[in-house]
Amino acid sequence: MKYGLIRKFAGAIERNVQETERGSIPTFNDLSSEMVAEARGVHRAGGRLAACSYLLFFVREQSDGDAESFCEEVIERGADASTWNIRDCLVSVVETDREGVTLSVDRYISALDGIEGERWFFARPLDVSNRGILMAGPGPGVLVRSVRYWTRLNAPTATDVHVRRIALDHDCSVERIPDGQIDGAIRRWIASTAAWWTREYLLTEGQHAAVEGIIAAYPEPITPSVDGMIALRALVQEARSGDSRWPGQVGFIGPDDWYR
Secondary structure (H helix, E strand, C coil): CCHHHHHCHHHHCCCCCCCHCCCCCHHCCCCCCCCHHHHHHHHHHHHHHHHHHHHHHHEECCCCHHHHHHHHHHHCCCHHHHHHCCCEEEEEEECCCCCCCCCHHHHHHHHHCCCCEEEEECCCCCCHHHCCCCCCCCCEEEEEEEECCCCCCCCCCCCCCCEEEEECCCCCCCCCCCCHHHHHHHHHHHHHHHHHHCHHHHHHHHCCCCCCHHHCCCCCCCCCCCHHHHHHHHHHHHHHHHCCCCCCCCCCCCCCCCCC
């Protein structure tokens, strides 16, 4: 962004902007009420693009899209700058390329060892219409409260397990996993990942589904872990159960005993 673009709206903010002010505000949450009012003045004079340029100039800690989101929520809608984008988050394992069924419970848990927060929680998407099988969401994870948008994720880098931080919106709730049930909860997630990749097979075969058929239905060859095999056997039992929640709530139909 060119310095001249800020100068163009100097009349709107009623003061001269100095080059030394570039990046002088650490985060969006540190913007004073006076500066928020200035940004609104720039917005009135030049629209969202001009207001975003103002924010990009002053705020040091930001990523792509942060300025526009702040502009929309705070400058335009009146949200509180000091609490903007401070959210509870679930730090969890996500599947990126069919690796879910190959993971062991121990490997899954070790991937989250360095995360400080409350253990264990789960956010599960459910297709209440039961018309199909949804892509697996994040698995069981660590609930981290009041995360600032600029906080970095302190997770070990690995090639076999992918850890992500998922911000929890107001309409998204998480469930606490009872003590001693994390192993089963991870296997339920593994089952949901397998169901997504082999959904055509499962929806076609239904009560005739078999573990061998699920493995063969993967787009590429996979070798399930011991925990993956437990999850697949439970998945087959769910498919054969005739339960009215099949297939929309796949992975969450069978009793805990199936996932032990």
